[in-house]
Amino acid sequence: MSPESVLDNPAVENTPFDADEFDRVVMKTYGRFAIALERGRGCRVWDSDGKEYLDFVAGIATCTLGHAHPAMVEAVNRQIQKLHHVSNLYYIREQGELAKWLVDRSCADRAFFCNSGAEANEGAIKLSRKYAHTVLNIDEPVILTANASFHGRTLATITATGQPKYQKNFNPLVPGFHYVPYNDFEAIAAAIAQLDGGEKRRVAAILLEPLQGEGGVRPGDRAYFQKVRQLCDEKGILLILDEVQVGMGRSGQLWGYEHLGIEPDIFTSAKGLGGGIPIGALLCKSSCDVFEPGDHASTFGGNPFACGVALAVCETLERENLVENARERGEQLRVGLQAIADRYPQLFVEVRGWGLIDGIEIAAESEVTSIEIVKAAIVEGLLLVPAGPKVVRFVPPAIVTEAEIDRALEMLDRAISTRVS
Structure with missing residues (x-):
């Protein structure tokens, strides 16, 4: 029926x-x-x-397309009757097509698929840490995140989240994070100077939301983000943007970073990407893609079903001018x-x-x-x-x-x- x-x-x-x-x-x-x-x-x-x-x-x-949208219903029915899951041991046509759609419409060069926003952010944290060790030669990389941020519920992402209420009773937390006020450039510059310990310990990445969702719907300041981008370029620091809630057109642009006049090195997507079907994506520029086989993986991530439906959501978003x-x-x-x-x-x-x-x-x-x-x-x-x-x-x-x-x-x-x- x-x-x-x-x-x-x-x-x-x-x-x-x-x-x-x-x-x-x-x-x-x-x-x-x-x-x-x-x-x-x-x-x-x-x-x-x-x-x-x-x-x-x-x-x-x-739910980008609301509930029971014909395009999603058709995509679900088509894909479930064709191929719903294999594994990433093989090439998956739908995964490649979705990755191409996202890369062609963003500043990213490559994509990794997982199941949620928390997993996408976890992947971004891992990618930035490996980059810090293998490219920047930092023994103890630090990631700056903002007070009142929200990045997920895994142990690493609640540590990245700058809200103590989400961290209570889950210590010891993952080391290597430092918090700064949102939209405050002087605080970021001061933190980088304070944490600079040469090759032993220094800031390797800055993880921010273009607009803080759970933190009270607080849009990022354009001038602030442009200064942060410039500082990252000067210091060789990766800029990671959490687009889990604001991406996929919700902000009135396809990506939240388009409001800010900058491009991140790494950004994450989930929520609206699958329109309600669980999927997350870690997207990055080729310059910081240091993952190799065995570094990161997901059994369900990027399977034919999730990617087939997500691609239908993406195409409908475009076709219907959403x-x-x-x-x-x-x-x-x-x-x-x-x-x-x-x-x-x-x-x-x-x-x-x-x-x-x-x-x-x-x-x-x-x-x-x-x-x-x-x-x-x-x-x-x-x-x-x-x-x-x-x-x-x-x-x-x-x-x-x-x-x-x-x-x-x-x-x-x-x-x-x-x-x-």
Whole structure:
């Protein structure tokens, strides 16, 4: 049965969902909202009680084409009937085609595929460390990352993440990381000077997000990144950009670094790359590709199924002009959010973002939290996601329409006026 018939056929009933039984057998690693989503189409999803929601979470900036997009449905059906998994012991046609699409549309020369953003960032850390040892002759390479950053949940990537709350009780952490304030060039320059120990210990790489997502939807400053790029060139330091959340058109450009007027040496992608099918990518320039057979690998990474579907997402993004749509609908969303912020000056202090990754910040002195606003929006039928305790994040699918943006703004306004303010 097609996704359309599943949604439209009145004979399809919602089955009861037992949250207690779920919690009995699934580890409680998430503080889940009290709804169980069962199906979706476009920018809409339905829960186990049949209630409809407008989805401005998109699997946390992941469902590029929304839900049950015909291009993804067709790609899934085609690929699963052809070849879904072999291994990287052999050449994989779909992997090569996806790599070519990404390389042709970025500053990268080569790609490595894995399963998630955390794995992509882990690969970037490994690549930069090998480069430090084999090219820069550094015994103890240091990677600079930013306060309030987020780079993943593996042991190395939570160490790279500049937020102590994610690191608590997981020590000893991986050595070789140092944190600096975001958008503060003087702090980076000072850290490099402080850590310079010659060949024994010095900075080998700087890992930054073009826009901090989990850290509160904070866009990178163009002048800052250009100075960082220049400093990296002068010092022989690799610049790594984590594009896991902002890449694949979400920012209104295909890549976040395009907003900044620079090119990284290495960057990572995931989330929107597969439109919800798990895939991650580590991309780099040939000048820093020092991996050799046996250095890095992934059993599932780059398999025919994930790459075939991801390529369909990429081609649809281009064919349907969805990067431009993200740019236009993002501007519409920010204008609407600013109007709401102006109506509640005691509650909100700033609206910011790029394309379809946007946030509205709650005043520090307000007792209202982002979770409270998210919960109030759920009652109205709008799904949103926090970005810290004081920022509400809006990351709808790239296919979102003008009417859906207007509807989401109305729902948010109603949620605030009736349940929050």
